[in-house]
Amino acid sequence: MQELRRREIRIKADSVREKCKVSRYGIIDLFKDCERLEYKLLRYPLGEKADLGFTLIKENDTVIFTNTSSHLSREIFTLAHEIGHVILHINKGESFIDDHITISGRSKDEKEQEANYFAACLLMPSDDVERFLDLELVDFSKQGLSAMDIARIMSEFNVSFDMALNRLENLEKINSNERLRLDNERNQKRVGNLLRSVGGNSKLNEASECIDIPYEYIEYVIYNYNHNAIPKETLERALKCFRLTVDDISDKLMDHAEEPDDLEDLIGGLTD
Ligand SMILES: [Zn+2]
Incomplete structure (x- = not known):
């Protein structure tokens, strides 16, 4: 990476850090800062072997996901790395998926190296x-x-x-x-x-195994279910994230015999 580009990344990391709550030296809670940064943050324990995080733009939302099955300190680094992709790289319709290779710095991909450099500058200026x-x-x-x-x-x-x-x-x-x-x-x-x-x-x-999903996503899942775009098992799994059952939201469910709208548009869920 050229020094000119590194400086550019330091400037961008610094301006994100200004929006974060910092104690004497370190950022106190980067998860909470996502709200101020207006990112939709999803945290879910996907398992130790699964991907560590991803970033995508969905409609007008910047969505960041982190896997809470990894150690909290690593999850925070993943989040900082994803914020790096948002600030440095992401365009509408694009997405980044990160695993142990991209996050650990073993990837030769320039964007991955830039996101890691951004994360380092954000967390430890x-x-x-x-x-x-x-x-x-x-x-x-x-x-x-x-x-x-x-x-x-x-x-x-x-x-x-x-x-x-x-x-x-x-x-x-x-x-x-x-x-x-x-x-x-x-x-x-x-x-x-x-x-x-x-x-x-x-x-x-330790892994936090925490589940944190913006509540509005449940509406989206119910909408997809009502339009026959997802099976009942997916609806149940999604509800479980909010510690809800199908009975709890039965008033929002439509009669399932109805014809779906444009199914193509509806299929996919969160990551399409
Ligand atoms: Zn990445």
């Missing part, structure tokens, strides 16, 4: 990282970083251990040997223990 190292970590300049320091960074910036190491290495705060040493220390002590030992947020290292 270099001046805030600098300030944190200077003001919060006592012996950083003399002794370098310990795995407990990385856990402190994780908790403040709401990022994973790996993301913290990546970013610190890219910002030349640690070299590859230090990174290796911290990686080994992490493997011995486990991230959950490290987070607890610094009074950090150990939830970052």
